[in-house]
Amino acid sequence: MTTSFTVSTILPASAECIYKAWLSSKMHAAFTGSAARIDPTVGGTFSVWDGYITGKNTQLEPYSRIIQSWRTTEFPAQAPDSRLEIVLKAVPEGTRITLKHSRIPEDQAEEYKRGWKEFYFSPMQAYFQT
Numbered sequence: 001m002t003t004s005f006t007v008s009t010i011l012p013a014s015a016e017c018i019y020k021a022w023l024s025s026k027m028h029a030a031f032t033g034s035a036a037r038i039d040p041t042v043g044g045t046f047s048v049w050d051g052y053i054t055g056k057n058t059q060l061e062p063y064s065r066i067i068q069s070w071r072t073t074e075f076p077a078q079a080p081d082s083r084l085e086i087v088l089k090a091v092p093e094g095t096r097i098t099l100k101h102s103r104i105p106e107d108q109a110e111e112y113k114r115g116w117k118e119f120y121f122s123p124m125q126a127y128f129q130t
Contacts, residue, residue: 002082003109004102009121013128015088015095016063021127022086023057023066031127032119049119055081064088070101072112079105094128097121 011018021027023040028048038046040057047054052072059067065088069081085100099116 001106002079002103003106004100004104005109005113006098006100007113007116007121008096008098009117009125010091010093010096011121011124011128012094014063015090017128018088018095018097018124019063019066021124023060031124033123055084072108074108075105097124 013021021031023038025036025038028036028038032049034049035051036046036048038044038048040060042057042060044057045055046057046068053070054072055068055070057066057068059065066084066086068084068086070084071079071081075082080103082101082103085102087098087100089096089098099120101112101116104112
């Protein structure tokens with residue numbers, strides 16, 4: 001069984017800055033504090049968090065939407081990749097980033113929901129405020 005969830009926050013940066021940082025090996029590594037290798041093209045693969053997370057960019061809409069196949073080393077071997085949709089929308093305070101994460105192994109969903117907040121949203125807040 002798989003499940004899905006949505007998490008969102010507002011970051012103090014433009015959608016363009018966030019989009020570029022998400023798809024940049026150097027900037028992704030800077031805001032997460034972990035190694036990242038990202039090919040920022042449709043069909044390009046990525047490995048972030050020192051190889052814990054891997055996947056492929058399946059759709060890119062510059063500065064507004066990124067869709068990726070996504071899995072961690074904790075996924076069961078037979079489990080298909082999950083689907084991560086990142087939506088960026090300008091708001092007066094900066095940009096609302098919404099992550100729609102689906103097709104996640106059901107017993108792992110809460111861990112990833114917490115992980116997005118703790119290991120992405122919090123460090124991104126600090127990164128983009130500088």
